[in-house]
Amino acid sequence: MKDEIIKRIKEMGIGDMEAEELFNAISEEVLEVLFKDLSEKMSDEELTVIENRIRESKSTEHFETILNEVAVTVYGEEAKTEVQNIYNDILDSVKKDIEDAKALIERANNGDANAQQLLEKAKNTDTYKNITAQM
Numbered sequence: 001m002k003d004e005i006i007k008r009i010k011e012m013g014i015g016d017m018e019a020e021e022l023f024n025a026i027s028e029e030v031l032e033v034l035f036k037d038l039s040e041k042m043s044d045e046e047l048t049v050i051e052n053r054i055r056e057s058k059s060t061e062h063f064e065t066i067l068n069e070v071a072v073t074v075y076g077e078e079a080k081t082e083v084q085n086i087y088n089d090i091l092d093s094v095k096k097d098i099e100d101a102k103a104l105i106e107r108a109n110n111g112d113a114n115a116q117q118l119l120e121k122a123k124n125t126d127t128y129k130n131i132t133a134q135m
Contacts, residue, residue, distance in 0.1 A: 001080075002064070005087050012095055022094070030086045031067060037074045 002023065009019040031054070039047060050070060057063040071079035107115035122128050 001084065001087070002060075005091065008091055012098055026087060026090050026094070027063075027067070029090050030083065031070075033086050034067070034070050034074055034083075038070055041074065 005026070006019050006023050009022050010016070014022060035047065035051075038050070042050075050066070053066050054063065057066060067083070068079065071083045075082040104115050104118060108119050
């Protein structure tokens with residue numbers, strides 16, 4: 001599944017290293033969705049045990065094994081399909097955000113005052129500062 005997701009990320013024009021980083025970020029979001037769904041089926045103590053296992057995972061493969069266990073607990077036989085759907089939903093959202101950002105930049109570059117103003121506001125946000133600091 002990882003290779004397929006990374007391939008889709010790269011198709012958005014994202015480089016190899018950034019694709020791996022984005023995959024990891026998306027995986028964290030997938031995990032949040034799984035934990036939200038899992039919290040409806042397990043006690044707080046059981047959730048803490050799983051959280052600790054994830055924190056102590058030794059590799060990406062080990063993390064994925066734990067993720068799969070959680071998915072099976074939450075979704076049963078449909079686990080693989082459900083996890084794939086979660087990844088796809090998040091990827092679709094990221095793709096739309098990238099397309100929207102490109103369109104906004106294009107409008108700003110073409111002299112759209114509203115777009116220029118939005119970009120200036122964005123430059124003052126913590127999110128923008130964090131992203132540009134990583135570049």
